[in-house]
Amino acid sequence: MATTTASNPSLAQKLRGLSGEAVKFGIVGLSGVVVNFAVFWVCINGLHLASLRSNIVATLVAIATNYLGYRYWLYRDRDAASRKREITLFLLFSGAGMLIETGVLGFSVYVLGLSSHFEQLAAKVGGLALGTVFRFVSYRTWVFKAVPQPVAAEEPAAPVAAQTATAAPAAPAAPAAAVVAQAELMLATEQIRLAKAE
Known part of the structure; x- marks a missing residue:
């Protein structure tokens, strides 16, 4: 089999690529966090919605903005052959991340009794951190799949x-x-x- 640096990257190259991906994921995620918290704050203070309802609305708006960042910036070179499958999985894993985030918020408000706006924001931060780790792993593994690498051709023994x-x-x-x-x-x-x- 033909082995080149291009077809068989070293562990250091893989880690460098993963760290670059994690930084870009963080940038898109940070923009989603800003949208999430802004919408949450408007819902809870301006519209006077309940905290869980506000969290769901804020997370859904952030999911939509994050998809655009992931698809068209971070994972633009990934396989987009089946957009319907990609969007379905993105929404499924985003929904699971939202359940994690909302579960932490609900636990802190309804079980621990932390009901001030700032305590709710702190619980939202904790839930968002757990949900973000889950989303990073699931998006890169199942949603935005890498384009399959070509199999290296068998090199002849003689010229x-x-x-x-x-x-x-x-x-x-x-x-x-x-x-x-x-x-x-x-x-x-x-x-x-x-x-x-x-």
Whole structure:
């Protein structure tokens, strides 16, 4: 099998890529947090809705804005072949994250009796932190799936010219395999160059 740095990145490269992804996830998530808290504050203070109802409205608005950031900025290079599947899974995992967040808020308000606006905000922060960890893992694992990497072509043991000289009937296949292997190597190199540019 052909092994190159492009097709088989080291652990350090994988961790660097993951940390870059986590930073971008955090930026999109932070914008969602700002939207979430702003809508929550307006609902709880301006509209005088109950805390759980306010949390659900705020989280739904944040989910919509986050999807746009994840799909069109962070995971724009991921497989978007099945948009219906992607949106369905995104909403499913976002809903589960919202249940985590709302559960923590409900527990603090209705079980612990922490009912002031600032205590509710503190509980919302805790729930949001737990929900965010859940969302990061689920989004990158199941929602925004990576485009499958091409399988590296089998490298011939001898140079292509030597193969064509010894096996005349196989001559057309050997140059084609070499061209495919070269194209895959160029594609992998270009992907790494684009990843470093981001």
